[in-house]
Amino acid sequence: MRDRQTDEFDKKVDELRTKIKGLDQLKVRDDVFDEYTLLGLYKLLSKGWITAMGGPISTGKEANVYLADRDGTPVAVKIYLTRTANFKKMQDYITADRRFINIGKSRRDVIFAWTRKEFSNLKRAEESGILVPHPLVFDRNVLVMDFLGDEHGAFPQLRLAEYEDAQAVYDEILEDIRILWRKAKLVHGDLSEYNILYGKGHPYLIDMGQAVTLDHPHAPGFLKRDLEQLNRFFSEQCSTIEVSDTLDELCGSSLQ
Template sequence: MKRDQPEKEFNFDREVDRLGIRIKDANQLKVRDDVFDEITLLALYKLVHKKWLSAIGGSISTGKEANVFLADREGTDVAIKIYRIRTANFNTMNEYILGDRRFTGMRKSRKDLIFAWAKKEFSNLKRAHEAGLSVPEPYVWDRNILIMEFMGAEGRPYPQMRNVDLEDAAVTYEEIISFMIDLYKNAGLIHADLSEFNILFGERPFFIDMGQSVTTDHPRAFQFLKRDIANINHFFSSRCEVKDERELFTRITGLVFPDLDKEQQGKKV
């Protein structure tokens, strides 16, 4: 007679024990349910095993798609970003992946898309970091998890620029424009979500959150760049003199400002 197979049950506490590391907020039910599901614990297990992680400390941020935690790697602070498999905002993610030639032909289940997103943020940060830009160095990714350099001091993340009283706004404005130029010219990327929320400030600006960044040949690249420029100008317009958006577009791309309603491509100047 055929017996019922006992269903292999997922036991959170046992799995966390098996990890052999401390997860500070894991006993908070919301964090446990939303973030540390079975797949995520499995990925963490691998990362712990490969010595990329020694402990997961306090929560730094709960965003629309991901949670960020301070973590420890053998005595060094690192940041760990975990894209939530259950409750990530799936629809907005799709729009950026479609049209990116690096991700054609991939299966588009929800889980796969979220894994691709973590991988995409890793490769965007890597490209930017290798081009010498002021972004966290990405260390490793696995499934929905990205481990990167911690941008902060003494366990405290640098504040988002929106919460900083800038000493010399004009200088910071220029640094941000230089970032956009170098990102475009040296890394071939457009940030695509550049704003005072995704710029951390510790004496100088640090640029984060590049999951949605696209290569300059993405069909909507210029549209995203125009929006980045508009966001930055909006933030700085009450703080210092800002440059004309068309002029900035040309400085960054070397192209005339495209009228995107009529044509998608800029022309060479």
């Protein structure tokens, strides 16, 4: 049954739709901008983190990424899709993460926590010294980060990038994995040529929502898979280091 509170909430959401500059042009998927997303966007807008929304950079099942403007500087806005994201998988991963023991059980709670988790992972990764998009702020299921790109647009994913020295790129990504493990105490967990952008001569690791701390039961398995993915992609391009050697180096032979 509808009550006055619901009506007022709907009215507020309708107002937000017209207030958020650029939003009316985003017809990608109507269900992206449910009321919580709108409230999140509105909050970020009223606090000045976003000045106007631009077009989509990427649309997926878990999240959409939009270009947005912050006082003349481009930023990337990642919006987790509260309706279509794989909530069950997120729940499995997040409940084993000690940083997130007290989150609620609803779909919304889990997706909001996931957004917070990606923010926190990016921050830890950045602090350890590797190249990732600098995370600016998050609200509900909306994460704002630096836009990785230049005057030609967003940096390409590694699979589409052109680089001269494959060995140097491979070595740099492998070093990122090592630094993540040793300093940030994190494993990316979904590393691939899709989740690495390449620009200004360097690889940038992105998409860190699923990254876990070393005490997570998935950590060793994730590390092995990340290393295998990296070697698969580069195997024809340059010489690669055996996955077992890196596993030995980072976590000892017990994990193989």
